[in-house]
Amino acid sequence: MLKKGDAARALERAVSTGGDFAEIFYEDTRKSRLSQTNAAIDTATTGRIHGAGLRVYKGLNSVYVYTNDTSAEGLLRLSERAAAAIGSEKRSDQKVELVGSIIKNIHDIRELPMDVSGVRRAAVVKDACRAAKSESEEIAQVTGTIFDWEQNVTIANTQGMFVNDRRVYSRLMIRAVASGNGENQTGMESPGAMMGFELFNTRVNVEKAAKAAAKRAITMLHADVCPAGVMPVVIDNGFGGVIFHEACGHSLEATSVAYGNSEFAGKLGQMIASPIVTAIDDGTLANEWGSENIDDEGNPTTKLVLIENGVLKNYMIDRLNARRMNMPVTGSGRRENYTYAPTSRMRNTYIAPGNHDEAEIIASCPDGLYAKVMGGGSVNPLTGEFNFAVGEGYLIKNGKIDRPVRGATLIGKGGEVLKKIDRVGKKMRMAQGMCGSSSGSVPTNVGQPMIRVTDITVGGR
């Protein structure tokens, strides 16, 4: 527990050399991981992450220091280190009064994972592995892993903030490997939520998810390599939303916009996408994987319209970049843990449902690619160049879904692709990912209805 008095003294010390703002992020996290490969549990670990990070600003300069030593003396030493780095003035008139507040909890948690026995948790991965394995004799190997963690944070700053939050996450990851003719192909499913152990008997059908992973591996084992070239691509809902996440979302984070290192910098109010595209970043959805109560700077999370009918409406802005951009924060400051300074990050980011019928989108599509399930990807926000892998793809021929293809990669530039979206379907669905950036790896949802891009470069052989 971070004591108010200790935090206040440390914050006062932090701004004693000329800093104009300081913040402490205190964290105590319990995490566990249980994994089975084939028929036997082979990994079971538990851990405790514990430490504090302290930030000081002076204008646009920022210093971040962190430690495991959260004793009163440890925090003072941390403050001194930051204070010495940010300035050399000598002030003693700093007085910080911390006033606690209770934040609104959006997320019901029924079964705290750390209280659930190992045996019950093991049963989930056992069910998953059994279901995937039974799908086909070609499934040579299955790994099921259950991850959960409970992050307790306290955030205090020189403006008097003192808030606590408790974040509970659960996730199941199933990887099936299909083998034949000296080749291996994989299929993955990894549903998760900001929920406790109840996830596995509410939102997630463990057996169904496991079978989906196995089926994908088998489909890909029998697929031909994807032909290379420029073609129309239909991207299905769910994890297909990674296209928006990579191609556009990262370029709307203040982390790149504030420095002008984004192709969308200075384009608020301008048409940056096809008029049928509306995109939203929403941290307020109950129990969603990318949701929060407050962000990692203590600000309430928000629902933010990024693009409305093709027009750029908002950037995602953290506290430091708000200063740089002279714009308000959007509750988007996130970090993996106390070892990272927070920066603007996505939460649950999706393209809103449109008006097109899914069957028509395929039927009216010239010969091209249907990306049923996407893999991960990355982007360089400066140029907008992105790439991502297609996890399960099919050729589209004469308006029909044809044979499966593997090894496809989509590349392009975010700004160009957004304008080439000519269909947006009606059924929006989200999927879970871990998004890596300068403030570490954080849970994010990607989502969209089925969309169609008129032409995109498909990498294959």
Place this chain on the structure above:
Amino acid sequence: MDRKVFVEKLFLAAKNAGIDEFEAYFETSDDFSVDVMDGEIREYSASNTAGVCFRGLYAGRMGYASSEEMDEEAIEMLVEGVKGNALLIETDDKEIIYGGDSDYAVIERDIEKISDMHADEKIQLALDMEKAMREADERVVRSEGCGYMSGIHEKQIVNSKGLDVSFKTGTVGAVVAPIVSENGKVNFAFDMKFAFDKKDVDVKELAERAVDEAIKSMNASSIPSGSYKAIFRNDVAATMLGVFSSVFSGENAKKGLTLLKGREGEMIASECVTITDDPLLETGFASTPFDAEGVKTYTKDVVKDGKLMTLLHSLKTCPEKSTGNASKAGYSAPVQVAPTNFYLAPGDISLDEMIESVENGIMITSLMGMHSGANQISGDFSLGAKGFLIENGKIVRPVDQITVAGNFFEVLKKVTSIAADLRFARPSSVTSIGAPSFMVQEIAVAGL
């Protein structure tokens, strides 16, 4: 709590709890980094952290638990965690607590060269680098990052069989990513240098090299799809080898996750390919006298003249003969298998000579999407790429908006020549991957 007292109390509690054999693995880090922009500090980070992983044999199985807090409460949590987790394990793997070897290698590291460096000096070097970057070419507009960093890391293994070993190492390094602009078009490049001594990190040279790369690759465009002869430049070659290094893991072989399982003694690569794991490399960032299980490390060829000599093993994956490659990707991570200083052995021609030998082809200088477009289990990759078009032995123009696709195992067999320019990539906490530039007879390119 003092480390020694903590260990005594922890071990006593473990004994009293009925844990037969046990081990504590500590990691301590002292990290610093600064990033500058327009002559001012943009980011500044400093930290001291420590973590412990405790493992022990309980009811015949090994349980693991970890903590960053080292107090009485942590001792209870670690002991209970080890017991509870051990009871969940079902595999018949024989995990052992190792008593140690008698003759660990001595790897000299002068930590004071790094610990004596004041923060102000590192900030100044970052500023000097930014200045050099701006002065290198008038088309430089700013940077996406211009930083200097240092890190001192120590690991210690203490166990109930009397082993007590530790190793401390430290590095300094600089990274720079200049952004250049001309006629409204922007481009950037990234470069880095790490060393054990600040005098080996020439920030001016680094900045100029990065700017040169950014300028040379400006105004790139795509090329028609097709099959091309290709040079993987050394930095890209190392990225490739790094991403697929897990195919040499004995642990993955055991789990059926690598196609190299059971293929020791077979030719798996072109004859010019030799890949070495050298934990004793004097200049290696991943050098270590003992592995994460306390086993003495040694140098070995994993691939020799195209033949697969051995996979990498730990005591867990091969109790009779560990290759000393037990590894932990952080104190709390389970013991896995990973390479140390792992590199493709250099050939004897220069990169220029290699380029001159290409009538029609490409040189790949950047790969994107390694974490999503490369599959270690199948060996397949399909990645965004940038590089240069080569015609009649000369670089003609920069290329972007292409993908290269293939299979790592096929690439190994298609290597036709290897240059002498061995270079190590940015090291992770436990592994440092190096490669010289190499050429393959063909690779599939998707472009126009």
